[in-house]
Amino acid sequence: MMSQDLLRLGGREFRSRLIVGTGKYADHGTMQRAHEASGAEIVTVAVRRVNLDRTQDSLLNYIDEARFLLLPNTAGCYTAEDAIRYARLGREVGLSNWVKLEVIGDDKTLFPDTEGLVAATRVLVKEGFVVLPYTNDDVVVAKKLEDAGAAAVMPLGAPIGSGLGIRNPYNIRLILEAVRIPVIVDAGVGTASDAAIAMELGCDGVLMNTAIAGAKDPVLMATAMRHAVEAGRLAYLAGRIPKKLYATASSPLEGMIG
Amino acid sequence: MDLRVNGKVRAGREGLTVTGLLEDLQIHPQRVAVQLNGAILKREQFPEVVLKDGDTVEIITFMAGGMGEGGAA
Numbered sequence: 001m002m003s004q005d006l007l008r009l010g011g012r013e014f015r016s017r018l019i020v021g022t023g024k025y026a027d028h029g030t031m032q033r034a035h036e037a038s039g040a041e042i043v044t045v046a047v048r049r050v051n052l053d054r055t056q057d058s059l060l061n062y063i064d065e066a067r068f069l070l071l072p073n074t075a076g077c078y079t080a081e082d083a084i085r086y087a088r089l090g091r092e093v094g095l096s097n098w099v100k101l102e103v104i105g106d107d108k109t110l111f112p113d114t115e116g117l118v119a120a121t122r123v124l125v126k127e128g129f130v131v132l133p134y135t136n137d138d139v140v141v142a143k144k145l146e147d148a149g150a151a152a153v154m155p156l157g158a159p160i161g162s163g164l165g166i167r168n169p170y171n172i173r174l175i176l177e178a179v180r181i182p183v184i185v186d187a188g189v190g191t192a193s194d195a196a197i198a199m200e201l202g203c204d205g206v207l208m209n210t211a212i213a214g215a216k217d218p219v220l221m222a223t224a225m226r227h228a229v230e231a232g233r234l235a236y237l238a239g240r241i242p243k244k245l246y247a248t249a250s251s252p253l254e255g256m257i258g
Numbered sequence: 259m260d261l262r263v264n265g266k267v268r269a270g271r272e273g274l275t276v277t278g279l280l281e282d283l284q285i286h287p288q289r290v291a292v293q294l295n296g297a298i299l300k301r302e303q304f305p306e307v308v309l310k311d312g313d314t315v316e317i318i319t320f321m322a323g324g325m326g327e328g329g330a331a
Contacts, residue, residue, distance in 0.1 A: 021323065022322040022323060023323040045321065045323060046320065046321045046322065046323025047291075047318055047320065047321075049265070049316060049317065049319075050264065050290060050319045052266065058319075059321055059322050073323065075323050088298050089293065089298060089318045090291075092292075092298055092300070092301065093290060093291045
């Protein structure tokens with residue numbers, strides 16, 4: 001059944017519902033093995049100056065572009081104007097019109113500047129971009145992003161890199177009910193159960209970086225995340241039992257020895 | 259002539275094109291974007307655009323990064 005349960009995003013179809021980052025790994029080799037283990041088909045990359053002193057090995061030597069869609073992000077941008085410029089630069093580098101849009105509003109929490117985010121989404125959609133905006137878990141903003149033409153909404157579960165998990169599952173549920181575009185939890189996941197919870201809520205996917213790259217064994221954690229996303233998705237599709245206060249016997253009373 | 263390339267001053271010969279600059283720096287044009295004095299160039303413009311004294315050039319590529327990291331160019 002999983003083979004038909006595809007993530008439809010930006011006019012494309014993906015078997016994996018896990019999107020992973022490229023940051024914070026000890027080395028590119030570990031990153032490559034973690035990507036492999038995660039089963040992800042989309043990886044996020046930052047748009048930055050070429051290092052002219054050539055002390056670093058190019059990231060792109062470690063990502064097989066036949067297998068992974070490169071998703072440039074606008075990380076580090078604090079205004080809509082900057083984010084738009086980085087998106088355009090990313091398009092020229094990668095020759096793809098996909099962008100993970102971030103407009104950061106505060107450097108301590110890395111919470112999004114949602115006003116700038118909606119404005120930048122509107123501009124980039126008009127320019128033909130597939131815009132995947134990192135947003136907060138606010139249903140009103142999610143609807144504005146949908147109206148602006150975003151290809152998905154990507155609410156945070158908790159602050160970027162915090163590992164606090166899905167802090168407000170009810171807000172995520174409100175977003176799921178309010179928009180028709182895919183909902184992908186972006187940021188906050190710390191361990192496998194967090195990813196499973198996001199998927200059990202009915203989210204279409206999960207995006208993470210630090211939870212894998214920062215684990216003691218990133219390759220093993222990537223494997224755990226792959227299973228967690230799949231398990232959460234299956235549980236969502238299967239339909240969980242309602243929660244009840246008292247026990248309900250699962251064995252028949254009939255036939256017991258009198 | 260002097261150019262400012264990725265924040266550093268660099269001498270360039272007269273008539274140097276963007277393609278020529280990338281060749282001098284041993285950078286493959288396939289995986290970079292170039293911004294000249296704030297304007298993003300199309301890849302097909304690289305061989306045609308001749309650099310001038312005082313030009314500010316940014317050569318951009320994909321680097322490791324997931325989300326939220328600072329250090330914007």
